[in-house]
Amino acid sequence: MAFESLLGQPYVSRLLKSALAGKRVASAFLFFGPPACGKKTAALALAKALFCPQGGCGQCNTCKRIEHRSHPDVLVFKPAGQVFKVDQARALLHEASLRPFEASGRLFILDQAETLNDSSGNALLKLLEEPQPGQHLVLVTTQPAKVLSTIASRCQPVRFSPLPEVVAVRLLMQARNATEAKALEASRLAGGDFSAALELLKPDGQTKMDLALGLLEAAASPSKIKKLAWAQEACLDKEELPSVLALAGVMARELLVRALNLPASTHLMPQAPEHGRGLSPEHLEALLAAIAKAQEALRHHVTAPLATEILALT
């Protein structure tokens, strides 16, 4: 069940399922493969399978919070900039020294593992050599050759295959009973992130798109009342807020690319330029920073009303 959302990677699904069935899940993995082919989806699916009382039902509170990256025992780390710095490695080590908050263990995902340098890599060696019981580290990379060999050699490597857009679209159509046009639109809006595209094609996907567009409109408006009204509406569903923010981020980035006259990826839904009219590149950069700040706040368990208010007022 947990691997339902991991489509187009039958080899990885089989491998992880068989490890789970045999209770020999490695304490460290290196998931590698092309961008947006399901590596993080697989890591989250593994967390669900490990920590959900039903083995990864996808429906319960545990599964939903893992999906939305708000579960206290499933944390995602990524470099702040070009390098995963030693301070960040120490923060990860500190987390790893804590007992699980509620699950049977803890799972840490380290995205862009190729950005570990000698010092941060060395700091993490202890974690790889002496893992706590029930603790798992999943390193994710699109560039396995650049991952420090001292790190890579201590992980179980798992290779992911590319997911061509046509396959992604076909899988989306099947999974959500969507038309080809809708599936293609969702896949592109989600920037090729398959699980995000699946989310968009849920019945409430339109509401998320409307909320994301509403954020662009509120950001473009000088009215503080309009911004706060958006914040009030958006905070009603805390579980959905992360995907609304991610979607608004994709749109804002696309608008920025267009405002700077760089080649656009044509991912943008037709309405976004209308909603984001009046936003200069500086505005868009500030908006992207504000979205990132709200996302960070949510990850630190700030309440949804506060997170949206931060966003509205930044």
Ligand SMILES: [Zn+2]
């Ligand atoms: Zn569950």
